[in-house]
Structure formats: structure tokens, C-alpha cells
Amino acid sequence: MSSERPNLMPRTGIFYHPSFSRRSYLTVGRRLAAFPDALGDLLALPQVVLFEAQPVSDELLLKVHTADLIREVAKDPL
């Protein structure tokens, strides 16, 4: 995303990735197909900033989940 605006505090962050709109595991569908356009004028507000969500490391995943779970998720057909 390119709409980060420095030095405007305090702010509201929106964390989003275009892949969420193309396909959502949650519904095996496109419930977020209209986003981010559906946010409309919110993105123009000076206190709102849009970030692109980033993946986390396997090391961080392993602090919560077992290695087996990570392997099983990777194999999941959905």
C-alpha cells in the first residue's frame, strides 16, 4: 500500500492484503471482493492509514503452534 502518512498522530491503521479480496479461505469465496474500494472516503481521512499485511516467520508461528500443525496447514487443500 502507498497511503502511509507520517507525523499524523494518533491514527487508525487498516491492515489489508489484496489476496484477501481475491480468495478468502474463510468462505472459499470472495466476501471481501469489494475491498479496499468499499472503504470509500475513509482512506482519505488524515488519521487513517492503510498498510499491506505481511507474512510472519515460521519461528513466530512455532511460539503458538506445533510443527505438525504448520505442516498440516500447508497440506490443506483449501
Add this chain to the structure above:
Amino acid sequence: MVAAAERIWLGELINAFAFIGAGGHHAGRDFFGGYCCFNDVAIAIERLREMHGVRRVAILDTDAHHGDGTRDIYRDDPAVLHVCLCGSDYASADGTKVDVAVYRRCLEAGARSDEVYLEAAEAALAARAGTFCPDLLVWYFGFDGHRGDYGDLGLTAACYNGLVGLTLALSGQVCGGRLLVVLGGGSRADLASSLIPPIIARLADAAR
């Protein structure tokens, strides 16, 4: 979601809304399902703990179904307050793990389901959050309980407006306004488009 939590904690944001590609609250330490892969809220909490010394986090889970994965991960962790509105009543001995049965109440309430649901959420969370004193409040927001979605509890936009008001007010009272809203369940594109922007608008209004 991890970055959102970190930026809030570091004071770069006052609050945030995190979209997701997959659900989180049905993912436990060694199981997953219910359209959830990894427990996003727990991953964010562990990051905050490891990197920033955060200890206490309160979670309000208003997805229509029980957050069994989150409960599995934090069952024995008294530094996580987990209040879940679902199908049964439960409270742990230390009071940090709480389930509130709303299915029957909403069904019986009919047209008053929004009001009944909001009252249940406030009654379960407000006093506990005040005593618990979290560093961050997380609202796990699913819209699957909206009328016509797969977890239909008869809820409408008014309920979600009330919930964002509740979480904003409580976060202001107990943790300096640090509020992270995380998208959970819900399947309908029309509901996503009509329900999510007003919630973000309320967050933005609070951050002015």
C-alpha cells in the same frame, strides 16, 4: 495483525482494523479447522510479549462460534482475559476465561436480539476488563451472527455499532484506547461491505 498490534503498542497507532485471509480463533496449539489456519490473535500476543514485554491482553470474541483455539492456547494463562459469546455458559476459577450463552437468549429475544446481545457482551466484559487492566484490548469481530449469515443470531448493524462503541469505551477506560479489531467469520460480501466501513469509521473518529 501482528504488525497492527505492534504499531498500536509502540504508539504509532491508537487503534486498528485487521482484515484476514483465513480465520484464527478455531486454531489451537496443535489443531485447526472451522476455516481457521493459524491463531492470529495468539501470534500477535506472543510477538508483543517477546519483543515488547507486554503481558496482559483482553480478548472479546463475538464471532458466532466458540473460540476454542484461543481458549486452548491460553487455558492456563491468567494474563489473557478471554470473553467469548457463544452457546454455553462458563467461567474459570480465576475469572479470566468466560463463555456467555447467547444463542438461546437471542432466539428468544426475537427483534430485541441486538439489545440482548449487547447487554450480554457488556455484562461479561466491562467489570472484568476494569479489574484485569489489560495492556491491549482485542475485539475478535465476526459478522456471521448477522441475520441471514451462517451463524444467524438475528443481529443487525446496530449490534456491531454498539459493540464498537463498547470496545472503544472500554479500551479508553482500561488501556489508553489501545484497541485492535480483527475480522473473524461471516460469509456474505454485501454484509462485509455494509458492516466493516462503519466500524472503521468509528475507530477513526476515536483517533482524531
